[in-house]
Amino acid sequence: MSVTIKQVAEKAGVSKATVSRVLNDTKPVRLETRERVLKAIEELDFQPNSTARSLVYKKSKTIGVVITDIANLFVSVLVKGIEKIAFSKGYNIIICNSYGSSEKEIELLTMLCNKQVDGIVFLTSRLKQAHKSFFKEAAIPISLVNVSYDEDNLVGIRVDNRKAAHDIVTHFLKKGLTRVGMIRAPLEDQYTGKERYEGYREALHDFGVPFTEQFVKTGSLDSKDGYRIGLEIINNQLNLEALFVACDLMAFGAMKAFFDHGLKIPGDIEVAGFDDVPMASYYHPALTTVRQPIDQMGCLAAELLIKLIEGKVIDQWEFVLPHEIVFRESTA
Numbered sequence: 001m002s003v004t005i006k007q008v009a010e011k012a013g014v015s016k017a018t019v020s021r022v023l024n025d026t027k028p029v030r031l032e033t034r035e036r037v038l039k040a041i042e043e044l045d046f047q048p049n050s051t052a053r054s055l056v057y058k059k060s061k062t063i064g065v066v067i068t069d070i071a072n073l074f075v076s077v078l079v080k081g082i083e084k085i086a087f088s089k090g091y092n093i094i095i096c097n098s099y100g101s102s103e104k105e106i107e108l109l110t111m112l113c114n115k116q117v118d119g120i121v122f123l124t125s126r127l128k129q130a131h132k133s134f135f136k137e138a139a140i141p142i143s144l145v146n147v148s149y150d151e152d153n154l155v156g157i158r159v160d161n162r163k164a165a166h167d168i169v170t171h172f173l174k175k176g177l178t179r180v181g182m183i184r185a186p187l188e189d190q191y192t193g194k195e196r197y198e199g200y201r202e203a204l205h206d207f208g209v210p211f212t213e214q215f216v217k218t219g220s221l222d223s224k225d226g227y228r229i230g231l232e233i234i235n236n237q238l239n240l241e242a243l244f245v246a247c248d249l250m251a252f253g254a255m256k257a258f259f260d261h262g263l264k265i266p267g268d269i270e271v272a273g274f275d276d277v278p279m280a281s282y283y284h285p286a287l288t289t290v291r292q293p294i295d296q297m298g299c300l301a302a303e304l305l306i307k308l309i310e311g312k313v314i315d316q317w318e319f320v321l322p323h324e325i326v327f328r329e330s331t332a
Contacts, residue, residue, distance in 0.1 A: 003046040012040040062092045063305060064112035064120040068100050072221070073249065073277035074294055075123065078145065081298020082121055089306050091118070098124075106130050113138060119305045121145060121298075125189040141308035143301040146191055148318050155304045156318040157297050161191045164290045164323040165199025165244065166206075168272050171325065172242040173207040175332075177270065179241040180204070181215035183229050183250050192221065196246045196274065214238060219250045226253025234261050240269055242331075248273035248280050248289055255283070255330070266332040276326055285329030293321050 009016045014033060021029050022037040029037070040046075063086050067075045079095060086093050094117065096108040105124060109131075112120055120138075123145040124131070135142065135154060148156025172180050182200045185193035197216070204211055215238060219225035226245065230253060233240060245251035251273035255265055265271055265285055273280065276291035300319060307314055 003044045005046075008037065008040045008044055008046050011044060012036045059118055059309075060116050061090060062094060062115075062117045063302070063309075064109075064115075064117040065093050065095045065123075066098055066105060066108050066112070066120060067095065067123045068125065069097055070095065073279060074247070074275045074292075077277065077294040078123065078298040078301075081295040082302045083298075084295075085299050085302035085306070089302075091302075091306065100125060102126065102128050102130065106134060109134055109138075113140065118309045119143070121301045121305060125185070125192055127190065141305055143305040145297055145301050154317070155301070155308070155314070157301050157304075157321065158191065158319075159292050159321050159323045161195035162199040162202070164274070164292075165196040165246075166203045167199075167323075167325055168274070168288075168290055169200050169203035169244050170206070171272075171331070172244070172270065173203060173209060177241040178209050179212075179215070179239060180209070181217070181233065181238060181240040181243045183217050183219050183226065183243065183245045183254060185221055185246050186218055192246055192274075200244060215240065219246075221247050221250060223249045223253035223256070226250030226255075227257045228253070230254035230257025231261075234258070234263070242270040242272070245271065245273045248275045248277045248287060251287055251289070251330075252279070252283060255287075265330050270331040272331060280326075281328065288328045288331040289326055291324040291326045293323075296321060 005016050005019050009019045014037060018029060018033060019037055022034050065079060065082055067079060070076055070079060083093060094112065098104040098108055109120065119141045121143045124147055127147055127149055132149065135149065143155045143157065146158050148158060169180060182197065184197045187193045187197065201211055217229045217232060219229050226249065234257065243254065245254060251271055255271055258265055258269060263269055271287065273287050273289040275294065276289045280287040280289050304314060
């Protein structure tokens with residue numbers, strides 16, 4: 001049976017409030033009294049209860065992290081950045097996977113609030129009215145990653161997806177490649193889907209290249225779907241010269257399909273992805289891609305959230321971080 005504060009107080013001959021002051025260093029305690037309390041704690045092998053301490057301070061020193069899927073390479077790098085900052089500041093984290101379900105996201109956000117976490121880092125692909133209603137009622141700060149929403153206590157961190165997609169497609173077009181296809185995410189995905197698709201179309205328009213609907217396919221952001229779509233591109237004999245893929249994982253799958261059917265990359269078709277996950281530089285051929293500062297996004301989300309939790313003032317609520325085109329072997 002665990003030792004209680006009351007038992008420590010009785011052994012030291014002090015009140016429970018005095019023991020609490022010594023444990024939490026909230027008010028001055030005479031040196032002699034402090035030493036008696038510390039001796040009683042040592043002799044009884046007392047372990048302070050973190051839940052009880054959180055009730056005193058109304059802080060749990062815990063951050064909730066709602067993500068799509070930890071198995072996704074982008075997500076795992078992001079979480080590593082969040083952990084790095086949270087742990088350095090003395091916070092623990094609770095990781096929750098929604099697997100892209102908006103209903104599950106609301107369920108997890110509500111659960112974390114009920115568990116009295118101090119704040120939440122939230123990665124989502126779309127914002128629905130249910131999310132916005134939750135944000136208005138939530139009494140804790142929230143960092144949004146890959147999305148932004150102008151509301152009190154919400155910090156938004158993302159890259160300019162439209163501009164990044166425009167830049168990589170422009171690279172193909174400047175080389176005289178006009179049969180440029182795209183594998184996009186579903187359009188209800190505001191950033192990975194809609195904005196990257198808009199950047200693709202705007203680049204075609206800027207170079208006077210007609211849009212061809214058959215050149216655009218929709219996938220679910222994993223390598224298996226990328227492989228399926230790669231086969232579809234081959235079987236439909238689209239004869240693409242280049243392919244822009246909305247995430248690296250789908251790009252890996254599409255490239256595997258091309259390899260399996262004798263296509264040379266970049267000899268027969270050039271391929272570019274988006275994210276620059278760690279595998280991109282080790283894949284063969286190494287993947288040209290849009291680099292998002294994923295680790296920095298995670299670190300910044302945690303840093304800003306902790307500032308808000310601790311009542312500090314921040315002078316900026318939306319952060320659009322710079323992207324970079326990383327050229328590798330998959331483009332000539």
